[in-house]
Amino acid sequence: MLDPQTERRTIQRARKGDREAIAELIRAYQRPLEAFLFRLCGKSDLAEDLAQESFVRVIRSLDRFDERFRFSTWLFTIGKRLLVNHQQKMRPLPDSEVVEFRAGDANTPAAETIEAERAQRVSELVGVALESLVSPQREIVLLFHQQNWSVQQIAKELSMPEGTIKSHLFRARRRMLEAIERTGVRNAEELFR
Amino acid sequence: MNHGGDDSFGVEPSGRSGFSLRAERLLVRVLLMLRREAKSSDSVRSRQRAEELADIILSDFPRRVLPFGIAALVIIAIIASLPLLRDYAKGDAGMVAAAPAALTVESGIRQRGAAVSDGIDAIRTMVAPFAAESAGADAATGSDERATPPCDARAPFSKS
Numbered sequence: 292m293l294d295p296q297t298e299r300r301t302i303q304r305a306r307k308g309d310r311e312a313i314a315e316l317i318r319a320y321q322r323p324l325e326a327f328l329f330r331l332c333g334k335s336d337l338a339e340d341l342a343q344e345s346f347v348r349v350i351r352s353l354d355r356f357d358e359r360f361r362f363s364t365w366l367f368t369i370g371k372r373l374l375v376n377h378q379q380k381m382r383p384l385p386d387s388e389v390v391e392f393r394a395g396d397a398n399t400p401a402a403e404t405i406e407a408e409r410a411q412r413v414s415e416l417v418g419v420a421l422e423s424l425v426s427p428q429r430e431i432v433l434l435f436h437q438q439n440w441s442v443q444q445i446a447k448e449l450s451m452p453e454g455t456i457k458s459h460l461f462r463a464r465r466r467m468l469e470a471i472e473r474t475g476v477r478n479a480e481e482l483f484r
Numbered sequence: 485m486n487h488g489g490d491d492s493f494g495v496e497p498s499g500r501s502g503f504s505l506r507a508e509r510l511l512v513r514v515l516l517m518l519r520r521e522a523k524s525s526d527s528v529r530s531r532q533r534a535e536e537l538a539d540i541i542l543s544d545f546p547r548r549v550l551p552f553g554i555a556a557l558v559i560i561a562i563i564a565s566l567p568l569l570r571d572y573a574k575g576d577a578g579m580v581a582a583a584p585a586a587l588t589v590e591s592g593i594r595q596r597g598a599a600v601s602d603g604i605d606a607i608r609t610m611v612a613p614f615a616a617e618s619a620g621a622d623a624a625t626g627s628d629e630r631a632t633p634p635c636d637a638r639a640p641f642s643k644s
């Protein structure tokens with residue numbers, strides 16, 4: 292992620308059509324956005340497509356970007372909206388399976404190592420835990436734990452009181468614990484080795 | 485990991501919450517995993533994808549400018565044709581205004597023509613008696629002068 296000052300400068304350059312600045316913005320936010328969308332929809336291909344579409348839309352509309360806000364907030368809002376639109380078009384959602392995951396990049400040799408397998412197990416557990424959450428909780432958990440947003444930032448973005456966000460986080464963790472307790476703990480011994 | 489502002493994290497120690505310590509440790513692992521997933525990757529593939537996407541966005545840039553170009557051309561065309569439009573508008577208004585003007589001019593000419601012909605008649609009336617006299621005089625003298633060529637003309641007085 293870029294610090295606010297660098298981000299502002301990069302956006303100004305990108306507005307003028309500076310290719311390197313555009314690539315820099317994409318590089319900085321591609322992975323976080325894909326991870327966020329992937330954990331919301333459970334499909335890596337879809338997450339990748341939606342992230343790409345989000346970048347195209349956001350960078351084309353950079354002239355309208357209000358620099359008082361964070362670029363990431365705007366980008367994630369667009370990404371979420373695109374996902375919601377997609378889900379409305381594709382109902383019913385084929386979302387019941389445990390999420391697939393790419394531990395790092397799929398084409399790295401490390402994908403075959405024991406460590407990668409372990410990471411995949413944890414990733415599956417992440418899927419199980421997130422599956423147990425209802426819609427606003429999942430988004431709040433992802434924004435807080437995955438994207439490192441503050442409670443204030445999430446409250447502002449979702450137009451909810453901060454207390455409600457905290458309460459959602461608390462309940463979400465309980466639900467995730469329940470889900471992990473039900474499914475994850477049984478064969479989790481190797482995860483602690 | 486950011487827990488700023490969220491004091492609910494870990495408020496329920498194991499045992500009191502009813503969850504096993506192992507489940508709680510797994511949850512921590514799950515949350516750490518989530519965080520790791522979102523970390524920007526600087527791998528070759530990631531960079532390559534970013535470059536490709538930047539190219540896609542930039543290749544669309546001219547198309548983005550095109551509507552503005554067309555709009556600018558339309559504005560220029562409108563501005564350039566404004567004088568023509570103004571003339572056309574004036575032409576229509578002139579047609580409407582020309583009719584009363586022509587009538588005014590025509591009636592003016594008629595009035596003046598009538599006044600002129602009245603004046604001529606008046607002059608004729610005044611001149612008529614004199615015209616009759618001069619016509620008589622012309623008839624009395626005119627025959628000699630006209631009949632005799634200048635070379636044969638007699639002197640008006642007798643030769644001495």
